Amino acid sequence: MALMKHVVWQGPVVASLVRTAARAALGRDRGAAAGPPALPGPEVRKTIRPRPASLVRDYVRHVGGDPAAYRGVVPAHMWPQWGFPLAARTLAGVPYPLARVLNGGCRMEIRAPLPAGEPLEVSARLEDIDDDGRRAVLHQRVVTGTRDVPEAVVGHLYAIVPLGGKPGDGAQPPAPRPKKDKPRVPETAQELAYWHIPADAGLAFAALTGDFNPVHWLRPYAKAFGFRSTILHGFSTMARAIEGIHRGLLAGDVTRLRAFDCKFTRPLVLPARVGLYVDGDAAYVGDAPGGAAYLTATFTVGDPIPTPTNGAKR
Numbered sequence: 001m002a003l004m005k006h007v008v009w010q011g012p013v014v015a016s017l018v019r020t021a022a023r024a025a026l027g028r029d030r031g032a033a034a035g036p037p038a039l040p041g042p043e044v045r046k047t048i049r050p051r052p053a054s055l056v057r058d059y060v061r062h063v064g065g066d067p068a069a070y071r072g073v074v075p076a077h078m079w080p081q082w083g084f085p086l087a088a089r090t091l092a093g094v095p096y097p098l099a100r101v102l103n104g105g106c107r108m109e110i111r112a113p114l115p116a117g118e119p120l121e122v123s124a125r126l127e128d129i130d131d132d133g134r135r136a137v138l139h140q141r142v143v144t145g146t147r148d149v150p151e152a153v154v155g156h157l158y159a160i161v162p163l164g165g166k167p168g169d170g171a172q173p174p175a176p177r178p179k180k181d182k183p184r185v186p187e188t189a190q191e192l193a194y195w196h197i198p199a200d201a202g203l204a205f206a207a208l209t210g211d212f213n214p215v216h217w218l219r220p221y222a223k224a225f226g227f228r229s230t231i232l233h234g235f236s237t238m239a240r241a242i243e244g245i246h247r248g249l250l251a252g253d254v255t256r257l258r259a260f261d262c263k264f265t266r267p268l269v270l271p272a273r274v275g276l277y278v279d280g281d282a283a284y285v286g287d288a289p290g291g292a293a294y295l296t297a298t299f300t301v302g303d304p305i306p307t308p309t310n311g312a313k314r
Contacts, residue, residue: 001200003062003207006055013081013210016088037094040141041126044086050117051078059208063239064195065246069254072308074114076153077239077260080106081209083142086124087157094129096136096161103234104137104160105263112152113255113307114144121145127156136161183265183293185286189277192248195240197232199271205236227267234264237295241285244276245299255304262297 051074057067059078091098114120123143130137138159145152202216211233214221222230242260250256268274268285274294277284281300286293 001204001207003058003204006058006207007210009052009055010207010210010212012085014212016085017210017212019088036129036131037126039126039128041090043123043125044089045121045123046086048082048120048122050119051082053116055208056116060243062204062208063236063243064193065239065243065254066252069246069252070116072113072116073254074116074120075239075254076108076110076114076257077235077242079108079142079144079153079155080157080211080235082120082122083124083144083155084209084211086122087140087142090124090126090140091138091159094126094138096138096163098161100162101138102160102162103264104158105234105261106158106238107156107259107261109154109259110152110257110305111154112145112149113305114152115146115308118146121147121150131163133163135163183263183284183296185275185277185284185289185291185293186279186282187289189279189282189284189289191275191277191289193240193244193276195272195274195276197268197270197272197274199230201236201270202230202232205233209233209235211235228269230270231267232270232272234295237264237268237285238262238297241276241283241295241297245278245283248276249278250301253304255307256301257299258302259300260297261299262295264294265296266292266294268294 056070056074056078060067060070060075065075121144125141127139127141138161140157140159142155142157143151206212206217215225215227216230216233219229238260241262242257245257246252246254274285274287277286277289281298283297283299284293285295
């Protein structure tokens with residue numbers, strides 16, 4: 001696969017995955033802390049090298065975008081590629097089995113363009129934890145900017161750790177809870193795009209981002225976790241949805257999207273044939289109107305943001 005040449009840029013992400021797996025294997029997730037950590041947690045900061053143009057170009061193509069639309073800038077939705085290693089460091093010592101963590105969703109706020117060819121200033125922090133005994137939701141904030149614009153893109157991650165327990169202290173049996181219906185694409189939603197996503201899309205996205213979690217590219221591993229086959233990365237689904245909005249709703253203008261707030265509601269098993277649908281300011285990735293939704297989102301659009309190629313003063 002030609003995209004494997006980009007793996008040389010993924011060392012920090014791969015290293016963070018290895019550290020997480022090692023902590024799980026050594027049993028250091030639970031009990032690593034004597035109690036809940038102080039929140040918000042300490043901020044982790046790093047300056048990273050500019051992303052190479054070939055990596056950005058191939059990433060944009062892979063998620064359905066037009067590289068020509070990103071002249072002079074890096075796509076904001078690429079932030080997990082460099083933010084993930086720092087976000088993983090913010091979870092050191094939390095008393096949860098992080099090997100079981102699921103990506104519940106994220107929110108991205110775009111305040112300024114990320115110029116290509118400049119070092120990026122990245123910071124991450126664990127904001128809060130919502131633990132009801134059955135699961136813990138870990139909210140992390142990742143900020144990317146430059147020396148001149150320190151908060152250009154603000155991302156919020158919501159990682160879910162299944163705990164298997166019961167709410168409360170266990171002294172009283174929990175009240176039965178109504179079963180929640182899984183989200184579906186509204187019958188009235190408009191189709192913006194339709195994709196045939198191949199079986200190796202997870203491996204390709206891993207080569208571009210460094211997220212080599214085997215559940216996304218190794219079928220026996222995914223089946224061992226109860227999936228029919230490998231499942232697509234949530235961030236890949238998100239990036240495809242954003243590029244679908246750029247092309248189908250914003251005439252290819254990548255400077256108008258201000259915020260994208262999404263939940264990953266079902267695993268998207270590969271290969272897949274799914275569409276992008278919008279209904280007002282809501283977006284869905286799903287089988288068809290009325291069918292299952294794998295991603296639900298709300299988005300905000302504004303006037304074009306000045307960039308180095310469309311009039312920004314730097």
